[in-house]
Amino acid sequence: MAQSHWDVVIAGGGLGGATLGRALAMHGARVLIVEHELAFKDRVRGEGMLPWGVAEARALGIDALMRDSGACEVRWWKRYLNGTARDTRDLIATTPTNNGCFNFYHPSMQQTLLDAARDAGAEVRRGVTVVGLETGDAPALVIHTENGDERLRAKLVVGADGRRSVMRRLARFTPNQDASRLIIAGVLHEDLDTPDDTVQYFQQPSIARSALIFPLGERRYRSYFIYGAGTRDHPLSGSHNAQTFIDLSVETGVPREWYADARTTGPLAAYPGADCWVEHPYRDGVALIGDAAATSDPSFGCGLALTLRDVRVLRDCLLSNDDWHAAADDYARQHDVYYASLHRIEDWLTQLMYETGPLADSRRARVFPHLAKEPQRVPDLQGRGPDNPTDEHARRRFFAEDIATV
Template structure:
């Protein structure tokens, strides 16, 4: 059986389903190929930053958060040596008044995929898109393997939203690029956390940090950002209790005394993974398939909604979709590269140890005190990466290396 549509989307996760919803509302015929029969809990980014929340609102999918066990976390509570510091409320600094959300990734995936169907999308699931070939009349043919055999989709455009290890990259001859790894991030879904459920919690210790993002179910996603050797020491069957114990040492006494793992635990490299090209031959990559930001920064979901907004606006503004995807590929570095640069600047500050690392953190703290914006990078989690320059001057300003009062600073971590 052949299905003829306007857009074939490979991957029915948050990126693919949200794009299908937006295009479907505009009358675009969409088919989604999703590999997973059921979305299961895995370790991944489950924080939606305020700028991403604002984008979800603009795209008309904000209500899907509350419908999928996501939970608003308006307060950012940090700890140093287990002692609480001044809490920060995101909302006054965000023009839309939006805050951070703790996200149930599989829950949000299911809700958005159902809404994509309600918006008119055809969904093949579980199914695998095998390749991309050229058909007649300007159509692209995507053979699809389903439980009942092989079918095919004929579309004007293929959007690959199949994740950081995207197989569709090879369809356009793209190579996968991996930035150097400075740190690792481990995660686990846990229950019985004794911390304020309406705040995100971040505790700093020597060589890393621990983060807690509560979900509406009462469970919380725990993350540990650690040096590579620390992460390596926790690998094995006891990774979950080791991760919880390490997180507990960064948070107030007793906060995790009853905590227990209720999902898988694993560590992943804290580095960007991206394609060296993201459009060509009637195919365009979005979300993690185009470029996944270092997961320690928690910007991945916000980046997804940014990609969906920009690509959908381009597609709906013209009938020349090949020009539209070429323009998307040209523009995406404007919001992706600042996120990538910021992650590389931040990594040594979080996991660095020793006198040079301490001095660098002191310098950054002073720069933040004097100018919280620091060229816009100081508010990147609240307001996003738009219009931020990726320059040596911007790096030095963000890190406080241009502070005359502290003299000439070292370029720690560079």
């Protein structure tokens, strides 16, 4: 079997793998990225990166590149409750790092960042599949190519191969999986009659539904419809459901006239929203990043930001410690803390905004007025993500349990 030696071999050339490859190659590491796909297509993935992720992009030095490659910074975040406009947030003025969302078409941004990794000196091999892994002090990835299998030995192997990670299994991590509470369906629309500078978020908690529209620029929009698991017989996927997707969005509050000239121009796919994660995403020479380490529920739109947080933290650990085993261990320790914090916030939001039934309704009736009066009770998911306090005190404030009921 052919064999080669690298500092880092990265399985997966998504936003996580490509950005890490670029960052390490820029500092002189010999990096190889192996990517299964020969050409990127619409997989219905994240296209709205929250402001705390934009801050990570800036720390990684890719924000200008992303802007130049079509990411548009969206300033306004508008919320509707049960069909009535609730508030409009100026993200640039109110987030700690003064960023809007970065919205972009995922397949072209994947290509941009993979090209950038190559420009920085990383080698990129496409159309190859990971088929084996040897863990230990000198780990190796085994890939299948048209010329036979190859062993790629490295100081560190990174699994950046997404939500259905093969690397997670090959490295014998034990995944944890939340119960399925939400389903998220997404589709690409063109020519919606809605402003280009605003993310639109429609929520109908009593029936566990939300609709979200992220403008991507050039009259394109990624539309999501989120619904309670078990509330539909069949998943909302496949082109035959395109009109049902629109009808359900309208029932959830999106004005029907926005769709007058709309065209559906990408696949309609539905995914379970449940988190899947590993504790301590480093062992025996193999680190996991991005969705491979922790797939956070896409209903809350934090996956891209979390992926770039992983890249930035792993990069900083590796660049500040020659002992890469200790450095990757340090990354995994930090990951446990910030991912757990994000997971708690998403759990609270799921309980408050998607649980149904009389108890859930009466909790909302009690809690909503307090949150409206003191919005700082709600963790700032867009601006601060996992850096919000998430201890018991924060939980009680969110659910207004610190206020006596009479």
